[in-house]
Amino acid sequence: MIRLEGIGRVYMVGGGAVHALRDVSEHIAKGEHVAIMGPSGSGKSTLLNVIGCLDRPTSGRYFLDDREVSGFGEAELARVRQIEMGFVFQSYHLLPRLDALGNVELPMLFAGVPPADRRERARTALEQVGLTERAHHKPNQLSGGESQRVAIARAIVTRPRVLLADEPTGNLDSNAGRQVLELLEGLHRGGITLLVVTHDPGVARRAQRVLVLVDGSISRRLPGSEMTTLADVLAQRGAAS
Amino acid sequence: MKASDLLRFAAGALAGQPKRTSLALLGVTIGVLAVVVLTALGEGARLFVVNQFADLGTNLVIVIPGKTETSGFAPFAGGSAHDLTIADAEVLTDAVPGLDRLAPLAVGNDTVSHGSRSRQVMVMGSTPDFLHVRDLEIASGSFLPPGAMDRGSRVAVLGATVARELFAGDNPLGQVVRVGGWRLRVIGVLGPRGMHMGMDMNEVVIVPVATCMRMFDQSTLFRILLRVRSPQSVEPAAERVLAVLADRHGVEDVTIWTQDAVIESLSSILRALTMALGAIAAISLFVAGLGIMNVMLVAVTERRREIGLMKALGARNRQVRLLFLTEALVMSTGGGILGVIVGWIALLGIRSVFPDFPVVAPAWAVIAAIVTSITVGGVFGYLPARRATRLTPMEALSRR
Numbered sequence: 306m307i308r309l310e311g312i313g314r315v316y317m318v319g320g321g322a323v324h325a326l327r328d329v330s331e332h333i334a335k336g337e338h339v340a341i342m343g344p345s346g347s348g349k350s351t352l353l354n355v356i357g358c359l360d361r362p363t364s365g366r367y368f369l370d371d372r373e374v375s376g377f378g379e380a381e382l383a384r385v386r387q388i389e390m391g392f393v394f395q396s397y398h399l400l401p402r403l404d405a406l407g408n409v410e411l412p413m414l415f416a417g418v419p420p421a422d423r424r425e426r427a428r429t430a431l432e433q434v435g436l437t438e439r440a441h442h443k444p445n446q447l448s449g450g451e452s453q454r455v456a457i458a459r460a461i462v463t464r465p466r467v468l469l470a471d472e473p474t475g476n477l478d479s480n481a482g483r484q485v486l487e488l489l490e491g492l493h494r495g496g497i498t499l500l501v502v503t504h505d506p507g508v509a510r511r512a513q514r515v516l517v518l519v520d521g522s523i524s525r526r527l528p529g530s531e532m533t534t535l536a537d538v539l540a541q542r543g544a545a546s
Numbered sequence: 547m548k549a550s551d552l553l554r555f556a557a558g559a560l561a562g563q564p565k566r567t568s569l570a571l572l573g574v575t576i577g578v579l580a581v582v583v584l585t586a587l588g589e590g591a592r593l594f595v596v597n598q599f600a601d602l603g604t605n606l607v608i609v610i611p612g613k614t615e616t617s618g619f620a621p622f623a624g625g626s627a628h629d630l631t632i633a634d635a636e637v638l639t640d641a642v643p644g645l646d647r648l649a650p651l652a653v654g655n656d657t658v659s660h661g662s663r664s665r666q667v668m669v670m671g672s673t674p675d676f677l678h679v680r681d682l683e684i685a686s687g688s689f690l691p692p693g694a695m696d697r698g699s700r701v702a703v704l705g706a707t708v709a710r711e712l713f714a715g716d717n718p719l720g721q722v723v724r725v726g727g728w729r730l731r732v733i734g735v736l737g738p739r740g741m742h743m744g745m746d747m748n749e750v751v752i753v754p755v756a757t758c759m760r761m762f763d764q765s766t767l768f769r770i771l772l773r774v775r776s777p778q779s780v781e782p783a784a785e786r787v788l789a790v791l792a793d794r795h796g797v798e799d800v801t802i803w804t805q806d807a808v809i810e811s812l813s814s815i816l817r818a819l820t821m822a823l824g825a826i827a828a829i830s831l832f833v834a835g836l837g838i839m840n841v842m843l844v845a846v847t848e849r850r851r852e853i854g855l856m857k858a859l860g861a862r863n864r865q866v867r868l869l870f871l872t873e874a875l876v877m878s879t880g881g882g883i884l885g886v887i888v889g890w891i892a893l894l895g896i897r898s899v900f901p902d903f904p905v906v907a908p909a910w911a912v913i914a915a916i917v918t919s920i921t922v923g924g925v926f927g928y929l930p931a932r933r934a935t936r937l938t939p940m941e942a943l944s945r946r
Contacts, residue, residue, distance in 0.1 A: 351940075354939075354940045357858075359854075359857075359858055359938065359939040359940040359943070360938050360939075360940040360941075361938065379862070379863055380862055380864075383857065383860055383861065383862040383863070384860070384862075386857070386858060386859070386860045386939070387859070387860020387861075388860070390860075392858050392859070394943070398851065398855045398858075398943070400852060400855070401562070402558055402559070402561070402562040403558065411856075411859055412859040412860055414547060414551055414555070415547065415856065415859060415860050415861040415862070415865055416860060417547060417548075420548075420550075420551070459859070463860070
């Protein structure tokens with residue numbers, strides 16, 4: 306479903322070029338659960354952002370099904386984000402002035418869903434993440450785990466095909482983190498394609514496949530079950546080569 | 547996105563930053579308030595002056611010695627080839643069609659005294675018809691006696707203030723006042739009367755026209771005032787006056803004022819003044835617009851992550867711009883309406899303090915103020931919003 310061909314992403318920082326991604330080619334099938342790992346600055350978030358159409362590659366081609374997304378304009382990209390993609394961020398990114406329900410309604414506001422439908426679907430999504438009672442709480446009245454679950458409800462309320470999570474458990478304690486992961490995995494079992502960026506091998510291990518990035522390139526691909534620690538995995542690669 | 551969604555979202559965003567929102571609101575409010583109040587004052591000044599001239603009495607034709615080169619105001623001194631005389635006035639009495647009343651007017655300044663009291667006054671010389679031409683009232687006694695214009699008796703009619711101050715409650719009728727070297731018998735007192743073409747009719751002494759010209763050794767009248775029977779008669783009367791006097795003097799050497807022309811020229815001058823005041827006030831409105839822009843710029847910078855999030859959730863750039871534009875418009879429209887309301891209250895206040903001064907905000911100024919505030923808010927709200935959408939969602943989301 307997602308096909309990357311020689312994707313590169315170069316940032317201009319202070320007159321110098323920073324290669325966040327170099328010649329990344331990868332295929333991700335529909336319904337896969339893939340973890341993206343790598344040391345800080347390896348480009349794992351950039352890769353996720355490119356796949357989620359939050360960022361544009363500077364070279365290479367990106368196909369979603371058979372449509373070449375890398376050639377899309379602003380409006381078409383917005384539509385892809387609106388319909389196909391759901392995002393979960395490490396720091397939740399909830400609007401503090403809206404309650405949980407309002408935050409979940411937000412993507413449908415831009416999609417032009419009628420208000421009554423919005424409310425109904427937002428309630429259903431909150432129910433899915435088990436936060437029906439918290440519907441009218443503002444983000445500052447929610448715990449980290451609850452906030453992330455609201456963010457997940459917001460991501461899935463438009464019924465996207467791809468769910469992209471950037472360090473979804475990064476700000477959470479282990480208990481809340483486990484709840485969030487179980488929620489994401491439940492959604493995956495429901496058929497959604499799940500991409501998770503993480504630095505936690507425990508999180509990566511739960512994925513079907515792990516992509517390990519080093520310096521903007523995919524350095525290793527391995528099944529989730531073979532995931533140990535990042536250092537180990539990279540050392541094995543060093544030994545292999 | 548629906549309009550109701552936009553409005554709710556914008557209102558929520560504004561309510562989320564009460565201090566910043568109220569400051570920007572205040573700026574627009576003061577701007578609109580300035581426009582409303584300043585133009586109302588200008589318009590009030592215009593109406594005040596126009597009313598003063600309307601007080602002259604309708605259907606008035608005024609003859610002024612001397613010819614002005616351009617239409618408009620006549621010179622107050624000099625430039626006349628021939629004097630405007632009492633004989634001229636007498637001839638006009640019989641020559642002008644549709645004439646109702648005619649009063650020659652001579653004017654001088656001197657000190658009037660009675661016993662130990664004295665004060666500086668304007669001395670006006672005229673005829674009995676002056677009372678009607680000028681819509682004056684007699685409080686006690688009688689006005690100037692009828693008789694030939696060139697026969698001046700030594701009598702005087704006092705303005706209300708003059709009578710009060712010289713006689714301090716005593717009856718002035720039959721008493722003698724001294725004006726310069728002249729002793730005049732008081733035969734009447736005018737009723738109280740407000741300002742009148744810049745002359746306070748309470749502070750005058752009125753004497754027969756021939757007396758006045760002798761007192762001040764004058765050879766020419768200050769004015770000849772003619773009142774005609776109907777507005778339609780004004781124009782033919784003015785033409786006839788010009789023709790008769792040109793014939794008598796051998797040259798066209800007088801200027802004719804009609805009330806309409808005077809009011810029209812003054813009114814247009816003062817309207818320009820009102821507009822100038824409005825323009826000055828519009829600058830404050832523009833500054834208020836800059837205030838909105840500042841607020842929106844800060845909002846855009848502070849809310850960059852929110853913008854990134856909106857875009858990540860599928861918002862198009864157009865929608866994001868629309869949201870910020872709506873915020874700015876809600877703010878500027880709110881400020882505009884508030885400004886008009888506060889301005890209206892301020893005008894009520896001014897009116898209660900100065901009841902004689904007709905302060906009314908002209909409709910065009912109110913409409914222009916609201917339209918300007920909305921336009922300014924829209925433009926200055928749109929610019930930062932446009933900037934807001936240039937970043938990719940990722941750039942906007944990442945805190946830097």
